[in-house]
Amino acid sequence: MYFLNFLVSTTCFFLLLFAVHLFFAKKGNKTNNILLSLLFFARFGQILTSLIITSNQQQALSILFQFFTPLYFAAPACLYLYVTGFLTDRKGLHKNDWLHFIPGLLAIIHVIPWPGTEVLNWQIIAKQLAENGYLSLFAKSGxxxxxxxxxxxxxxxxxxxxxCWRAISKSKIRTQTSTENPGKDWIFFLLGVATLFQLMGMLPIILRTFSIPFYHSSFISLNCIVLLGILSYAIHKPKMFYGYLLVAIDWDKKTVATPVLLDQEIASTQPTITPKKSFPSLKKNNLSPELLLQYTNLIKRIMEDEQIYLKQDLQIIDLATKLNIPVHHCSYVLNNEIGKNFRDWINSYRIEYFLKQYPILGGKITIEAVAQESGFKNLATFYNAFKKEKGVLPTDYFARNNS
Structure with a gap:
């Protein structure tokens, strides 16, 4: 019993920790964080309720069972909305997405002790849950x-x-490598773990069908051991553990310890970069003038409307994927129609964004912080790009404009 209590307590602690952290996390996709936190909270409630069942505390069972039941009915929808939101980078829920929570709403109606309804026999409910598990409850529960x-x-x-698995199979992430899409390992890991535990929840039904003895305490221990083992695996995968379970670090952002220097000092410490000439793409293309114009307008529009240049690790393949056009066509349009290579082109947008934000934020945060908000990875990259775009360093630029 002591070992079981230790396992359950440890498992509940981590599940509650992840649930609370993700719910209030400010980094990452807020909607996805909340959906994932609800999944962890539902699993926390299920394990905690199982412990109450083995402890024969019927009063606590009635409270926890009625509190967590609506969340159990909403959890499958939360998993699906998380997976689809992760695949499409959705920032919020659409109107139709809320329909997935109808089972959870019905569950709330189910557990409310309505006047005139018969009193529930929690002794029988606890006995059936202990003997057969959650999915084999035949007693009236609401x-x-x-x-x-x-x-x-x-x-x-x-x-x-x-x-969920159909959404994965239809998405492009299935054919991408982990280098092209770092989130591939995480989404397959999460969905695999979720599938494992959901199918394990049906194990009591299978055992009962074949008249195999089922011990609820052993089943709880197995769940906790497997969950802690999976957690140990995730801890050894820092991008999973800190990137999605504990949303604390932007792994695509390389932190460089840079001493605080004046513009002139930074410029003197950096090698002078000779601008490379942009040569027209030698690759043959069959793009008509109308299609070239259409691609050019699409590329400019997405850059100006969605401001994707603020993403520090933006690559040309990301732009091409978002527009659903071949990468070499995207490169050809940039080099020949816009007249810049991809890096210089997005840096020009970042510089203009910086020039708009610095007069507003310059008195509150450092120039490096404004530069990072503008999409630059570090201060040195920002100064080189600024001098290449404007011909002078930021201090000289602002001094000249102020005068």
Whole structure:
């Protein structure tokens, strides 16, 4: 019993830690963070309720069961919305996405102790949960018939797992490498773990079908051991652990310890970069003048409207993927129609963004912080790009304009 309590306590601590951290995390995709936090909180509630069942605390069971049941019904939808949001980089939920939470709303109606309804027998509920698990509860647990809980949750789990894997199979991430899309390892890891635990939740049903003895405490221990083992694996994958479970570090942003120097000192310490001449693409293309004009307008529009140049690790393949055009066509348009290579072109947008933001933010944060907000990785890169674009360093530029 002591070992079981230790396992459950440790597992609950980590699940609650991730849930609370992700819910209030300011970095990353806010919507996805909240969806993932709800998944962790649902798993936390399930393990905690299982511990209450083994402890025969019926009063606590009634409170926890009714509190977490709506979240159990919403969890499959949260997983699906997280996966699709991750694949499409969605920043919020669309109107239709909220329809996925109808089962959770029905579960709230189900657990509310409505006046005139029969009193629930928590002793029988606790006994059935302990003997057969969550998906095998045949006792009445709320307003709706018993099959709402056991059959309803089972169908939700299977349907949404299918939808998640279908979304993965239809997305481009399946054919991409981990270098092209660093999030590939994480989304496959998360969905694989979620599938494992959801199918493990159906293990009691399978064991009961074949008349194999089922011990609830052993099942809880197995769940906790597997979860802690998976967590140990994630800890050894820093980009997973700190990049998605604990959203604290931007791994694509390289931090460089740079001493505080004046513009002239920085310029003197950096080698003079001779601008490379942009040569027209020698690769043959079959683009008509109309299509060239269309591509040019699309490229400029997405840069000006969505400001994707603020992303520090932006590559030409990201731009081409977003526009759904070949990379070599994108490069040809930049070199021949716009007249700049990709790096100089996005840096020109970053410089203009910096010039608009610095007069507003310059008195509150450092010039390096404004430069990083503008899309530059470090101060040296910013100064080189600024001098290449404007011909002078920022101090000289502002002094000349002020005079």
């Amino acid at each position: 307003l709706f018939p018993s099959y709402f809980h056991n059959l309803g949750r089972t169908i939700l789990i299977l349907v949404y797992l299918f939808l």
